[in-house]
Amino acid sequence: MSDRALPERLAELVALSSGDSRADTVLRLTCGRALSLPPLPIPVDLTDGRSDEEAVLAAFAEQFSTDVTGVGDNQRQCFLNAFGDRAFRVVVAVFIADFVPRVWAGCDALGLGKPGVVSEVSWDADGDPVEKLLGGFVPAVARLRELDPVTTEVVRLRGAAAHNCRLCKSLRESHALDEGGSEDLYRQIADFESSEELTKAHKAALRYVDALIWTPSDIGESVVHGIQKHFSEKQAFELTLDVMRNAANKIAVALGADAPRVTDGTERYEVDEAGQTVFA
Template sequence: MTDLALPGQLATLVALSSGDSRADTLIRLTCGRTVSLPLLPSPVDLVDDRSEEDLVLVAFAEQFAADVTGIGDNQRSCFVRAFGDRAFRTVVAIFIADFVPRVWAGCEALGLGRPGVVGDVAFDRNTDPVDTLLNDFVPAVARLRELDAVTTELVRLRGAEAHNCRLCKSLRERHALDEGGSEEIYRQIADYETAESLSDAHKAALRYVDALIWTPSRIEPDVAHGVREHFSEEQAFELTLDVMRNATNKIAVSLGADAPRVADGTECYEIDESGQTIFA
């Protein structure tokens, strides 16, 4: 069942802050311009002068939005050194600025409007976006059950590969395995267009994942049509939010915190009814 509160949660995320209004504006300008999508509302106007910290932030946010796998040890170290104990909260703010516009672009392409858009944003510098994103929004999306477990897992693994999240690539969701998922099927994700074991619906979903990740400002009509052909509106909305939920792995990847829990092979987990991840 679709959580009717999710559009409101998107609106809440848009209002949250890194704790620094100037940094928030730089982040939103950078992310929007990098992926060629409308910017999230910004809390302040900027003057032209840029500090060394500003330059580090802009470079990090730009790479995060364009391709998080391109953040190397030196850039990561410069960012953490510049932001210190504010680094994690700042990266979460970058993620929100990076991905909410992608969700809106996807929903618009599918004829679903822009869920959670409000006319006037009441910015909140006090609430920590880390808790709101990871402990409220992410489990709420994980509780959605309109999509079957195999499709959900295929979408997750495609995003894991795109962002090169080592932890995500090492995980396998138990419900998907119980419903027919297998390593043979998962190996075909890389070349899904010619995959014999993937359905037309699976391929339509994976094309949409790729579009949201790599070309969100240019979601081709045939990609959107494929989603609408194979999925209901509720399923299409869940699919879009799943891409965002899975993409929170960009936070860990950007900070070099995506190491797998197993040295070899894969580890089984499941999403429980509350949307929490339970490891076997």
């Protein structure tokens, strides 16, 4: 997969719908406000008040963007009650509205432009955002190989901790372990600034991960300088998309579906050449 194809995939994600154009507007405006970033393009204007369902959606989307770990059982159940069989598709639409603006903010700060931005959106009301995101975009990002496996895994584990994804925290990627990753190294991610084993490049990447997750509207010059010093443009683009790929765990966390596959310790997995996750 060439990275040139990924901006096209981002544009496709932007054009997708939750299945309800009013809901798309609500969730996109809500995520934009929560992030203090320009929202994704909206399909319709809201000319009247919100319905009860839309109020539930707005509250859910705001918590999803601000800190997904704060989605509690009551809010989750209210969301599921409101959207029923559509719930998973709607959560994926919320994720797209939450994370594509972060990608654009990160790339823009790094001088990479805003990949996937188009002057006019060709809305795709019938496309399946679940398939486009999880079946298309996520594996395409996983097929990128500009970054070394240890850096990729360090970045993944930082995102797993930020979103408190129990499944993600319980997994270890085999290629990274084979190339020098270890539990001793991974334990240092939590307090990476004081780590003696994480490299300067790792620390620069982790500062960028934190900025994309917690302060995407304010990515500091020192963070940008660190990425530009230690990574090529292709690596920086892959790093940005890796943070988005990893953050798809927010979907499972929000729905309470992030239980680990093992009850004790960790489980090995690897990302194959097709970008698919293969468990040991």
